[in-house]
Amino acid sequence: VTVSASLREPWASLPGQLRERGLRWTPQRRTVIEVLAETRGHITGAELVERCRVLDLTVVPSTVYRTLDVLEQLGVVRHGHGADGRQEFHVGSETDHGHLHCATCENQWEITEPQAGAIAELFAPQGFALEASHVTIVGQCRTCRERATRAFG
Amino acid sequence: VTVSASLREPWASLPGQLRERGLRWTPQRRTVIEVLAETRGHITGAELVERCRVLDLTVVPSTVYRTLDVLEQLGVVRHGHGADGRQEFHVGSETDHGHLHCATCENQWEITEPQAGAIAELFAPQGFALEASHVTIVGQCRTCRERATRAFG
């Protein structure tokens, strides 16, 4: 029941933004924001719930998801879906790295900054402005491809 | 309880492929294959279940999902996740081009052969053998990126 340190930028203005719209700043929302503030890249809904509950047991799943709805409307987070189908909330524009994802075995490899840059350049001319940190290449790794070819190719 | 027309290519060889591995060709699997054969692009698990049951009420969800597992191991289908997080099964290799997918607006653009080739080369050294036709780049299109930046950047 202690009040924690003040929020770092760009989160500091959130309480005000909420109140401007007639919404409220609550301890539970504060906890959600604290977890989001220390998240780089993305976090799944379930993981966020778990991390919030470590900080504050009064935070319950429904509150987290309802808060995420509000935050998404404010444009603070954006959701998509991860490789496993769970909701994934992307926070800010952090230093996240892209990844190489095998659609068959689900393994992932990191994409290096230069690689991501090269890809971004490839598509820049046609107006698709990729951010290196948000690039995911879905394909099939060598092992899986060989197995598939043997079977059905 | 009628036997339907023979399977079109490349499905015709499936029964044999299964039996080669000690697996079996069953009426339920046939129904699943019939639906997949008339699917272009992709289909969700739930939708596949539903369409199978229209053809044959004895087909039950668990059978469909178990069959999909087998088919995926054979490389006949590949699964990913749609915008709503549900499993999405991609069928065959009739997709001769990869695509550029905006994670925010879900729009898609085609990737040209040369572009796909350039990407494949980028990752070949590390053993990730992408096939041009199976490359999907997930990112954010210019419009969506600008919108996100304005809101929170």
Next chain:
DNA sequence: ATTAATGCAAACGGTTTGCACTACT
């Protein structure tokens, strides 16, 4: 005769909802 595959029903996991209650403003 073997044993892969099925149907059933129940479990699962992440997410959503209805409702009475709490607490920000």
Next chain:
DNA sequence: AGTAGTGCAAACCGTTTGCATTAAT
């Protein structure tokens, strides 16, 4: 005081699992 937000518990939906049974080889 007014109403946004909460906790709870139950519903939800697509998918998965255990198990006894069926049927393809």
